[in-house]
Amino acid sequence: MxxxxxxxxxxxxxxxxxxxxxxxxxxxxxxxxxxxxxxxxxxxxxxxxxxxxxxxxxxxxxxxxxxxxxxxxxxxxxxxxxxxxxxxxxxxxxxxxxxxxxxxxxxxxxxxxxxxLAPMLEPDPPAFPFLALLVSGGHTMLVQVAAIGRYEVLGESVDDAAGEAFDKTAKLLGLPYPGGPQLEALARQGDPQRFRFPRPMTDRPGLDFSFSGLKTAVVNTVREAGTDAQTQADVARGFQDAVVETMAIKIRRALKHTGARHLVVAGGVGANQALRDRLRDVAEAEGAQVAYPRLAFxxxxxxxxxxxxxxxxxxxxxxxxxxxxxxxxxxxxxxxxxxxxxxxxx
The missing domain is CATH 3.30.420.40 (ATPase, nucleotide binding domain)
Known part of the structure; x- marks a missing residue:
């Protein structure tokens, strides 16, 4: 066919x-x-x-x-x-x-x-069953995958998706569209110690996500600290670190909950290198392997x-x-x- x-x-x-x-x-x-x-x-x-x-x-x-x-x-x-x-x-x-x-x-x-299913196009595709983190401009969800069409949604965003939060924060910082990649590049120049933003919904059980409170914290910080170039970079770094760490905490919980030995990360935000590096470390610590589509996919x-x-x-x-x-x-x-x-x- x-x-x-x-x-x-x-x-x-x-x-x-x-x-x-x-x-x-x-x-x-x-x-x-x-x-x-x-x-x-x-x-x-x-x-x-x-x-x-x-x-x-x-x-x-x-x-x-x-x-x-x-x-x-x-x-x-x-x-x-x-x-x-x-x-x-x-x-x-x-x-x-x-x-x-x-x-x-x-x-x-x-x-x-x-x-x-995009990682299935790679030379070494993940084996079923696996845990999937789908992160894009419109969706953020954790899915337990037994086989094609056999999905159990374990958690999802109760408000904005991660990609949407990236784009809105980038716009707040005056970055051009599309904001996600621009914010990631700016965050590399930021001081990771200057701003520590909340890790939403990590202080309670469950696997759902929320990013609206994080965005509010960013708005308040920018209003108080200003928008000079270094502050912009520091805010970008603090925001990205908060999103990445939130996802890492949820992934660790989900791996323990499901016992999955394979993790798939897909969607546009899955191209973020900081997220890739952090989730690789989490998966390895839990005895799991992580798979991504190639960046183009x-x-x-x-x-x-x-x-x-x-x-x-x-x-x-x-x-x-x-x-x-x-x-x-x-x-x-x-x-x-x-x-x-x-x-x-x-």
Whole structure:
């Protein structure tokens, strides 16, 4: 089976081809960072319009990279949700139209499941079962993974996701969009001893996250300490250390609770090197191994959609005619791959 994956959930258009026999054949990505940087954040209407212009040319580029024709495709997968409704509709419309024209199966994929499975594209993929930390601009959650489609959410953010907290703090510090990578770079110049921000919800049992109080602490500190260059760097360092240590504490608890020996860290914030280093140390101390996608596949991409689509299409799943996109789609609704797991109408 050769599957075309289409990712259009937010501000990146990702296309990829995955083959059951040969693995990842090609992947193409267009980022809308320059477009949205003018506004300091994602503008949904502009995102949708850009996806419309990019999807088919990137699909053709993938086919040319792999030396294939459209007729060689035996399945198409697209991001059904969660995400921006308009952006999701672009990918869904193109995917379903192509599938109809070529008379091949098509399937909508859960965006966070695809992130969770992204490390499977690496040469040494993690073995099931494992514990997964999914950290992105829209989601922060700890998931116990028994197998594909068999997920138990152990904890999640009760307010802002970690990536959202990074972006909002970066904006407060006057850093350009996208803020997360900019804040990480600035934090390298900061004094780790100057500001110690709270580690939210680590003084109570449980595996949920909260970052709103941390953001408030940052706002108050900036108001009192000012925004000279060194203070900005020190605040960035203090904020990043607080987020990283909070996640380390929760991961340690989750590893002890589940007994997992494999940890997967996926999503855009998973590219943060300070987080990677700290969680590697935590995993090693608990006798676990940690796996990440390559940096290019931490952020949104078509390769993870193509792989997740292959896993489910090969098991016999495919969309029904009445399937719609799911801007909000709890992972708890997912089932193990198979025809009975075909998604219900949104």
């Amino acid at each position: 050769t599957v075309l994956g289409i990712e259009t959930s937010c501000d990146e258009t990702g296309l990829a081809l995955y083959s059951a026999a040969d693995g990842l054949l090609a992947h193409q990505l267009h980022s809308q960072v320059d477009t949205h940087a003018l506004y300091g954040g994602v503008v949904p209407e502009l995102a949708s319009r850009d996806h419309i212009q990019r999807v088919l040319p990137l699909a053709q580029a993938c086919l040319e990279e792999a030396g294939l024709q459209r007729g060689d495709l035996t399945g198409i997968a697209y991001t059904r949700g969660p995400g921006l409704a308009g952006a999701l509709l672009v990918g869904a419309s193109v995917a379903r139209s192509l599938a109809w024209a070529m008379n091949c199966p098509v399937l909508g994929i859960h965006h966070m499941e695809a992130h969770l 931490c952020t949104d991409n078509g390769a993870m959609i193509a792989y997740a689509g292959h896993c489910r299409l090969a098991a016999g799943e495919q969309d029904r005619d009445d399937v719609d996109v799911r801007p909000r789609w709890p992972m708890s609704e997912l089932q193990a791959p198979g025809p009975a797991a075909a998604p219900a109408a949104g």
